[in-house]
Amino acid sequence: MKRVLVCLAPGFEEIEALTVVDVLRRGGVEVIVGGTIEGPIEGRSGISVLADMSLDEIDAERLDMIVLPGGMPGATNLKEDLRVQDIVQSLHKRGKYIAAICAAPTVLSALGLLEGKRVTSFPSVKDQLSETDYREERVVVDGNLITSRSPGTAMEFAMKLLELLCGREVMEKVNQGVMAKLSPSD
Amino acid sequence: MKRVLVCLAPGFEEIEALTVVDVLRRGGVEVIVGGTIEGPIEGRSGISVLADMSLDEIDAERLDMIVLPGGMPGATNLKEDLRVQDIVQSLHKRGKYIAAICAAPTVLSALGLLEGKRVTSFPSVKDQLSETDYREERVVVDGNLITSRSPGTAMEFAMKLLELLCGREVMEKVNQGVMAKLSPSD
Numbered sequence: 001m002k003r004v005l006v007c008l009a010p011g012f013e014e015i016e017a018l019t020v021v022d023v024l025r026r027g028g029v030e031v032i033v034g035g036t037i038e039g040p041i042e043g044r045s046g047i048s049v050l051a052d053m054s055l056d057e058i059d060a061e062r063l064d065m066i067v068l069p070g071g072m073p074g075a076t077n078l079k080e081d082l083r084v085q086d087i088v089q090s091l092h093k094r095g096k097y098i099a100a101i102c103a104a105p106t107v108l109s110a111l112g113l114l115e116g117k118r119v120t121s122f123p124s125v126k127d128q129l130s131e132t133d134y135r136e137e138r139v140v141v142d143g144n145l146i147t148s149r150s151p152g153t154a155m156e157f158a159m160k161l162l163e164l165l166c167g168r169e170v171m172e173k174v175n176q177g178v179m180a181k182l183s184p185s186d
Numbered sequence: 187m188k189r190v191l192v193c194l195a196p197g198f199e200e201i202e203a204l205t206v207v208d209v210l211r212r213g214g215v216e217v218i219v220g221g222t223i224e225g226p227i228e229g230r231s232g233i234s235v236l237a238d239m240s241l242d243e244i245d246a247e248r249l250d251m252i253v254l255p256g257g258m259p260g261a262t263n264l265k266e267d268l269r270v271q272d273i274v275q276s277l278h279k280r281g282k283y284i285a286a287i288c289a290a291p292t293v294l295s296a297l298g299l300l301e302g303k304r305v306t307s308f309p310s311v312k313d314q315l316s317e318t319d320y321r322e323e324r325v326v327v328d329g330n331l332i333t334s335r336s337p338g339t340a341m342e343f344a345m346k347l348l349e350l351l352c353g354r355e356v357m358e359k360v361n362q363g364v365m366a367k368l369s370p371s372d
Contacts, residue, residue, distance in 0.1 A: 018200050019201050021200070049236075151365070155201075155337075
């Protein structure tokens with residue numbers, strides 16, 4: 001079974017984070033919601049969520065993917081978290097999937113992982129990604145790197161992550177089950 | 187300011203519930219997340235959310251809308267909750283908005299509110315809505331009644347609720363801000 005870490009920090013964007021958790025679990029992926037702090041974590045829209053565990057407890061070597069939601073100050077909190085940095089670097093070295101949406105691609109940029117890479121992001125942080133091959137697309141895949149733009153692209157982002165982890169057939173089945181309007185490949 | 191209650195019961199569908207909370211709050215609506223139980227409430231995909239308050243504390247007379255998310259057994263738990271029944275009846279009597287998605291239109295059907303009404307739902311519960319004027323559309327509005335189908339229609343549902351509460355201009359602004367693919371009226 002594939003194992004995915006979705007990171008939550010105070011100020012995370014709720015739709016971006018939780019759509020991914022929901023869709024991947026529907027596809028049979030083991031999703032760990034890992035929190036930067038103990039106790040309830042409040043998102044940017046005031047919804048408080050309990051993480052499954054602290055990032056202190058994460059074994060990066062056993063992950064197939066990390067997902068970084070956007071939202072402010074959630075993305076800034078992720079960027080400044082040494083554990084997030086270490087886990088991302090561990091996945092990068094092993095060629096595993098690294099996914100970021102909205103403002104969160106800036107977390108990867110700060111680690112020097114995006115130079116020359118095809119990426120997208122929330123439009124307002126585009127200027128912080130000047131070293132990239134920036135695309136105005138809703139979901140962008142470049143090798144093991146997946147980026148997306150906003151709460152409104154979260155469902156397409158989640159479906160693309162599921163397709164990469166479990167194949168097109170599983171993704172299509174979940175896509176039909178939740179009646180998402182478009183598969184990311186359409 | 188418009189005041190909306192989103193009800194959470196154990197087994198609620200996370201995308202359906204939280205997309206509505208997030209989108210409405212972005213539009214300036216006062217959203218109360220009301221729980222059927224105390225403490226963290228676990229959704230059908232295993233995400234635990236803290237409600238803002240218990241349904242015991244809700245003053246139905248001050249609400250402009252109630253939103254019932256789907257998910258199982260979340261919708262069944264809502265159906266069996268006397269407080270949910272009372273709040274829905276209060277809103278119905280005052281002609282205020284009543285919104286339900288996925289399996290949750292069955293909560294309204296059990297209260298006898300859907301006879302002859304244009305509604306939709308998750309396809310698997312269509313048989314429980316035989317008294318209605320059932321539509322295979324993603325979001326259906328009939329007077330003060332708004333229904334929708336699934337996690338994949340939650341964004342369109344949320345945008346329609348925002349449009350009804352705050353007008354088309356506010357909805358379009360939020361829609362552009364989150365980069366949702368389609369407005370519900372397109």
